[in-house]
Amino acid sequence: MPPSSRNEETLHHILDTAMDLFARDGFDSISMSAIAEAAGVSKANIFHHFKSKDELYIQSLRRACDASHSSLEAMANGEGDAWQRIEGFLRAHLHQMFQQSRDSRLILREVVENRPGTAQRLAQDVFRNNFNRLVAIIAECQRSGALRSTLDPVFVSTLLLGTNVFFFQSQEILQHLEGVDFGNDPDRYVRQFMDIFQHGTLPIENSQEEV
């Protein structure tokens, strides 16, 4: 076995464990001892691979951001008409969040808390990336005439992204609320959203005018 192989394996394992714990409990709640124990290595060994707790955290976040970024690539270039593209994006985005829920949680935690530092910037970049991608899609759909031209694509994107993010981070509690039938069914959630988003909430028969 080459010398660096064993090394990277352990390093990856430590990082992986750290991501789990940081995502679950947050930076301050997790001690290096806890990570060491969970990873099955000595605490000193972690400090051999990462020069500080902060660096370990930053690298955890960076890995999460990379994963999130690369999975976005496959998401944006959907096919079909405007509505299918938007719904496709929402579905893919939500699906990706749940599939990589650890990474998403790690990033979201950092986006919502707004303490300064490198971590904050990293997480915000991912957020901004998703956001801008969505704005581009919406603007294009609008140019094609599918969306009302009076709408602000930036606001529409915020609405879409927010709808997804809220569902992701509130899923646990949503499941325990009365009458929620979409609690653990993201597709159903997106479908119901698209129904409103597309048709609006006015009954069809009197959707002529009336503000």
Added chain:
Amino acid sequence: MPPSSRNEETLHHILDTAMDLFARDGFDSISMSAIAEAAGVSKANIFHHFKSKDELYIQSLRRACDASHSSLEAMANGEGDAWQRIEGFLRAHLHQMFQQSRDSRLILREVVENRPGTAQRLAQDVFRNNFNRLVAIIAECQRSGALRSTLDPVFVSTLLLGTNVFFFQSQEILQHLEGVDFGNDPDRYVRQFMDIFQHGTLPIENSQEEV
């Protein structure tokens, strides 16, 4: 000065300081020493009034929940037609979150993280309260014929609440995104949302049918 007056004053001051710090940095990130120093009392004095850090936190959260609950009372019984009632609720809810941002942040922090315990239950009660209240409003609007009868009022409520919560907790970062003109203008945000929510996103001329 009566003996109990001084007491309650100090107690309230400690609680108030604790709420500030817990809301800003979270439970684990804030030490009792930090609270003591910020409040200008000895750490031991805090333990004289609160038997543990957990109890101090629980009571902080309870106070925040009480405040949030009482301000909800004045919110639900709006006047006007269905759309005005819904918009009124959104506006009031958002306004309340920002006005009592410390309390809201404290509660939201506890809702999103889902560690077990009394704290979690307290915060979820507030959430559930807002939610149920909103469901009732929506259901009533639906009965009055303002909303399409095929819509699920539970989903609609989730959408509305989520839209507000997302805006509140992402406001900071939204302000720094390109093209966001509603970043620090909750009313504008609600207005744009209502525009979509009410009219739907389809251009009026071809909103007859097409799914």
Added chain:
DNA sequence: GGACAAACCGACCGGTCGGTTAGTACAATG
């Protein structure tokens, strides 16, 4: 096999954590 470096560990460091103790100040009660 000897030299060297990286991987890894047990033991330890100063400092801070949540929490306790011993004791002071003081007003109310008898």
Added chain:
DNA sequence: CATTGTACTAACCGACCGGTCGGTTTGTCC
């Protein structure tokens, strides 16, 4: 005036924090 109870503090406790150190193992190269 002695007693009692409450508000309050400085000093302290064991446990644990992030981080370091000296030393051992392991694999590579010559």
